[in-house]
Amino acid sequence: MTAFALQHVRVVDGLGRTRPDATVLIKGDRIAAVGDARQLAAPRGAARIDGRGLTLLPGLMDCHVHLCLGGDADVVQTVQQDDPALTLLKAVRYARQTLEAGFTTVRDVGFRDHSIFQLKRAIDSGLLAGPRIVAAGQVICMPNGHARFIGREADGPDAVVAAVQAQLDAGAEVVKFIASGGVLTPGTSPDSAQMTPEELSAGMTTARQAGCRVAAHAHSAQGMKNAIRAGAHSIEHATLMDEEAASLMKTHGTVMVPTLSALATTAGCSLACGVPATAVAKAKAMVARHKSSFKMARRAGIAIAMGTDAGTPFNFHGENAQELERMVALGMTPMDALVASTSAAARLIGIADQVGTIEAGKLADLVLVRGNPLSRITLLQDRERIVGVMQAGKWVSGPLAKKQ
Ligand SMILES: [Zn+2]
Structure with missing residues (x-):
């Protein structure tokens, strides 16, 4: 030995x-x-x-990445144009870059198809170098909802349960729900809720009963509240948090995964950068609120686990450690940022008995x-x-x- x-x-x-x-x-x-x-x-x-x-x-651990996206300006278009096999080959490279940056575990919270589980198996068996992957498969969203380009659309509680079951059957260890509009999907608004409380509750109960973690994308306060009440373990982004959402998170023990890098890299982009103008405008409008929500969460004593949303525009795999700098800039100590990126992340992912x-x-x-x-x-x-x-x-x- x-x-x-x-x-x-x-x-x-x-x-x-x-x-x-x-x-x-x-x-x-x-x-x-x-x-x-x-x-x-x-x-x-x-x-x-x-x-x-x-x-x-x-x-280090990143609780929010998308290995099917490569940080290019128009990721929606790239996913739609690329053959799924090419997406998977790119993901192999992104996984390696992530590992080289010191990240030994990532949670992939939305891939275009189920091939992410094959990448996970290839890494677990030693065939490829990459971080341990805990993956969601496709995200669950409403018809025409945010992130449908990496998701499965479902209408009504029964369809949501079937969509969750499909991810579980494929090997999901976390299920990701879209509880508000988003930045990158045209025609969706981050400040409105998506999916009904009944749909969220039916889907999250199915995932939890299978022993799975539940992550919910939510920018809007209403989306956050719906997801917290329905049983989400974590709120991703939590951008437009209000006092009620903060206190619900605290009492339910819901973890915030801030992904400060996602909004900052898109909002920091110039007009000619190639990111669709609607996405830049949405990000710019929210970036200050996102920072105050992060501070609000810390004041409220909400647990924070590190996540970058790596793969979104100019938010590159392998640059995941930028998120620690952003958290420290908003008042976190370097020690707390490291805790958020190790033991707190492991606890959220459900692997704290092994690593972190x-x-x-x-x-x-x-x-x-x-x-x-x-x-x-x-x-x-x-x-x-x-x-x-x-x-x-x-x-x-x-x-x-x-x-x-
Ligand atoms: Zn994301």
């Missing part, structure tokens, strides 16, 4: 604690021990890595970076600083992966 000893490394454990001078032992696919460098000796035969000047983090923290017994999904992200969160965006990305005890990316 391969064993590694990372010595004299700064450990940020994913739970809000740090050890400035630690040794971490990895045996097989698991973390065997974490201790003070002066007390925990490396076992004989273990490969030793000098961790001075380096920080070890749990593998640096503790003995957990799977060794880790990222080793040069410098201290607690004093400068942006260094996580610098690929040169990523010394190694480890999945289940194996270096899978970075200079350390090339050495082994």
Whole structure:
């Protein structure tokens, strides 16, 4: 069994604690021990890595990506023009870029078809390099609803249940509902609710009874409230939050996945960038409200899990760590941003018993970076600083992966 000893490394454990001078032992696919460098000796035969000047983090997690979208200006048009096989081949590349950026797990909350589950299997079996994927398959939306270009449209509670069942049969571990209009789908308005409370409730109950997580896209406050009451585990975007929505989230324990990068990258785009003008206008109109909703959520004590919406215009796979900078700019400490991107994300995804923290017994999904992200969160965006990305005890990316 391969064993590694990372010595004299700064450990940020994913739970809000740090050890400035630690040794971490990895045996097989698991973390065997974490201790003070002066007390925990490396076992004989273990490969030793000098961790001075380096920080070890749990593998980062992004709770909101779309591996079928590539961050181009008009993603709706690209998906409609590309053959599904080409979309899947592109997704293979995006998955690899995500892993190289230190992200060992992603939640894919909407793919054009069910081939995402084949990509997941190919990565799980070691055929391809990529993050662990927890996938929704197609999103569930109303007829002509937002995100229908990566969704299954359903009208009425029975049709919604059938649409959910189709995702579960294909292998979904999370089901995504569209509870408001959106930015990228022409003709839908983010400030109006979509799907009825009855449809949301029927669909979410089906997903929950199958042991699945439930994510709901909602910009509008009414959409958020409908989804929270119907049983969503997370609200994605939560852009136009009001006090009632915030207090409902708090009492129901609903998690916010802010995706600040999604609105910011689209709103920050110039007229000539190629993003459809309707989408830019919608994003620009909401970006300030989105920031105040993020602050409102923090004041209300709502749990936050990191998500970028990577794949949306100019929001590229592999640049996922930009979201931590955006959260810190709105008042979060770097430590809290790291918690949101590790243990809090793992809890939302439902894999916290396996990954998300640096503790003995957990799977060794880790990222080793040069410098201290607690004093400068942006260094996580610098690929040169990523010394190694480890999945289940194996270096899978970075200079350390090339050495082994
Ligand atoms: Zn999305």
